[in-house]
Amino acid sequence: MQFVVTPNFSMSWKANQTLIISLAVLSFGMALAFAAQGLWMILPFVGLEITALTAGLYWCCLKATRREVISIDADYITVAAGRDHAVQTTQFQTAWTKIMLHPSPVTGHPGQLVLRSKGKELEVGAFLSQDERLELAASIKSALNNVVYS
Numbered sequence: 001m002q003f004v005v006t007p008n009f010s011m012s013w014k015a016n017q018t019l020i021i022s023l024a025v026l027s028f029g030m031a032l033a034f035a036a037q038g039l040w041m042i043l044p045f046v047g048l049e050i051t052a053l054t055a056g057l058y059w060c061c062l063k064a065t066r067r068e069v070i071s072i073d074a075d076y077i078t079v080a081a082g083r084d085h086a087v088q089t090t091q092f093q094t095a096w097t098k099i100m101l102h103p104s105p106v107t108g109h110p111g112q113l114v115l116r117s118k119g120k121e122l123e124v125g126a127f128l129s130q131d132e133r134l135e136l137a138a139s140i141k142s143a144l145n146n147v148v149y150s
Contacts, residue, residue, distance in 0.1 A: 005068040020057065059077065
């Protein structure tokens with residue numbers, strides 16, 4: 001059994017580029033109109049604004065491309081995390097692994113969903129909402145109950 005866990009990715013980088021270009025054309029158009037009236041100092045600030053917007057949207061898109069692939073078989077639970085390919089791979093023995101939900105110390109914040117085995121702990125789905133974490137925990141527990149040990 002395999003679970004692919006990804007964050008919500010509402011707009012692709014291509015769609016964000018279209019948004020950035022649209023806002024840049026609009027902002028620079030207005031800035032040029034003000035500059036023509038002698039208020040040229042607005043131009044560098046519009047440039048900074050568009051640069052900051054681009055950097056922020058790029059960072060969000062980069063964070064949204066994360067993936068966690070949780071594979072469960074009779075012997076091991078394997079968690080591979082990364083973007084295009086697995087950067088970090090962690091294995092737990094299926095028979096000894098527990099799924100734990102740690103509550104958040106801050107009220108209103110989601111807790112942690114961790115896999116724990118032999119003193120080793122790994123948080124999975126850090127980008128999920130609390131309801132999604134509960135659903136993932138239930139799905140993993142169900143898959144573990146259905147595993148046929150060799």
